[in-house]
Amino acid sequence: MAERTILIVEDERNLRRVMAAWVEGEGFRTRTAEDAEEALAQFARHGADLVVTDHRLGGDRNGLDLMHALKAEHPDLPVIIVTAYGNVEHAVEAMKAGADHYLTKPVEEADLVALVRNLLNRSGHALPTQYPEQDYGIVGNSPPIRELLHTIELVAPAPSTVQITGESGTGKELVARALHTASPRSREPFVAVNCAALPGELIESELFGYEKGAFTGAHQARPGKFEEAGKGTLFLDEVGEMPLAMQVKLLRALQEREITRLGSHRALPVNARLVTATNRDLARDAEEGRFREDLYYRLNVIPLHLPPLRERMEDIPLLARHFLERFAHQLGRNPPVLTAEALSVLQAYPWPGNIRELENILERTVVMTQGDTMGSEDLPHELSRPPAASAKADFPTHHLPTIERQVVIDAMEKTNWNQSQAAVLLGISRKQLRTKMKNLGLLGSDGEEEPEGAPDPSAPS
Structure with a gap:
């Protein structure tokens, strides 16, 4: 298998070298550039299978300008844009402009490597073969499952938010538990919440908790799921079903890394790692106004897709x-x-x-x-x-x-x-x-005895 080449564009020399070393450690070849002009020259001479570029670069062109120039000639070329920490606006701008994904600084090794493999795999490129050490209860030996297990091992140690997508019945909660088990948080709680099973008016109190007297029936204070998860993992299943009003509050909690119980003014720190899952197309929902765009990009830091059976x-x-x-x-x-x-x-x-x-x-x-x-x-x-x-x-x-x-x-x-x-x-x-x-409706409503061996008249034909 021919080596895949990753072009890394970063004006900070040390970070550029470190990112190249991370990717090379995964079995890829790398080329580096410090600005858009050098990157275009490198690409013209040697090509690349994927480009990772900082949003802010020295010189007259930024990362988006570089991406536009490359994709004008190579529209299928995967491009990852690196943005400043917490700058969701730049991430949204980059994705709308055509980036395939984004990373925020400080860049985590696991996040970078996982995204590189993810995008190349999605583009149909053969990847360096990796054999995961454990299966974490996930049964299968097909290439998609081996790649999934390897990605779990890559991203589990990082604190980044993971979004798991896949059809109903593909085992999304099992993957969320695997991420928890493989992480340094494995001795801490794993707390799962099915957002689709909670009425809209209850989901805030369920996630954030409440104080005594916060509402009718609140006879004593109760911690929410964020508090219960502590330094462990909070898994929000069917996150796409969360009401828009609650999405705003979840976004604020993730941005500020703190929550406030209902009926209280005291902010509590959020220490849990967030893993979400959905069988919906949240990107489309965000485009059509059914899901907050800024929250979508907050949640979709590391995407994991489960293939259907x-x-x-x-x-x-x-x-x-x-x-x-x-x-x-x-x-x-x-x-x-x-x-x-x-x-x-x-x-x-x-x-x-x-x-x-x-x-x-x-x-x-x-x-x-x-x-x-x-x-x-x-x-x-x-x-x-x-x-x-x-x-x-x-x-x-x-x-x-x-x-x-x-x-x-x-x-x-x-x-x-x-x-x-x-x-x-x-x-x-x-x-x-x-x-x-x-x-079950297989006997008459009066429950009359049926003669042994005779078919039940209410049975399906």
């Missing part, structure tokens, strides 16, 4: 074995062995619900399968439907009553709607099964 199908055998072993252990059994046909079915399905859907389906299948092997006939029928139908299946894996209903139906179908045998298969009493069936 359909883009890492080679990981399905490892994931399937992991889940089968876990669920079989919970049932006190040996894990069933997947047949080649069953594995083919799993790898042919598009997994709209991602890893969460795979996990739920394998849990259900382990419960229903009694033998030592698991064949394609043991898997739910929806896995064999055409992809379009599967993506719109009537079985939303995140809805627990629907999952339970499907498990009961599968048990009844396997036993020709014999309730006693189905109850044995499910490991519950016949009375418990009938109660479940009534609650």
Whole structure:
């Protein structure tokens, strides 16, 4: 693999040398320049796969001028702009002008290296191979997962805010916990908050806490999640669902590195590292006014993207074995062995619900399968439907009553709607099964006894 070349443009000599050493330590070749003119000359002679340039440079041109000159001829060239600490306005200006990302001074080694790899990877460049030392509970050996694990090891020691993106069910909280575990904060608390699950009027008190008497029902003071996290990690899941009014307050907390409880005037320092996650396109939301632009750039310091399961199908055998072993252990059994046909079915399905859907389906299948092997006939029928139908299946894996209903139906179908045998298969009493069936709409409202072996008239055809 040819070495990738990074052009570093910085008028401060020592910083220029240090940044070059960091990038070279990751396996890249570097070239350096102290101003825009020298950078253009270097690029003309030697080219580069990525450019890192300070916003402020000596001479007549600044970093944005350099970026415009380079991208005029090479529009796909990744460019990182380095701005002064805390100057979000320059970062926003740079991104709107066409920069691919930004860094603030003082530059962290981990942040620089992670962004360089991230942007080159996104551009389709082959990267120096890195083999992470730990998996942190993240199962997979595909190139995207190896790159993700390496990035976790790079950025975990830094204090920078990380934003994790990816579809629902890809394991964003697992990655947030991995960042915490791999960091020097691992002995401190990890506090997770689902922003989508909190009503707008409660999210401020949940994050910042409140004093006694701050509002009706506040009978005693309570610390918020920022305080609970202490010097650990605060994980804000579904941050894109946060109301705009609260976004303003979160931005102020991050800028000032302090929060104030409701009902108090005493500022408290913020020491936790912030990690956020979203399945929304926050860049587009920011453009369209649904998310504050300045907050977006505060949160998106280090972006981590989780690929959907359909883009890492080679990981399905490892994931399937992991889940089968876990669920079989919970049932006190040996894990069933997947047949080649069953594995083919799993790898042919598009997994709209991602890893969460795979996990739920394998849990259900382990419960229903009694033998030592698991064949394609043991898997739910929806896995064999055409992809379009599967993506719109009537079985939303995140809805627990629907999952339970499907498990009961599968048990009844396997036993020709014999309730006693189905109850044995499910490991519950016949009375418990009938109660479940009534609650799930699988028995008549009067709960009449069904003749053994006769199909339930309310069962789906």
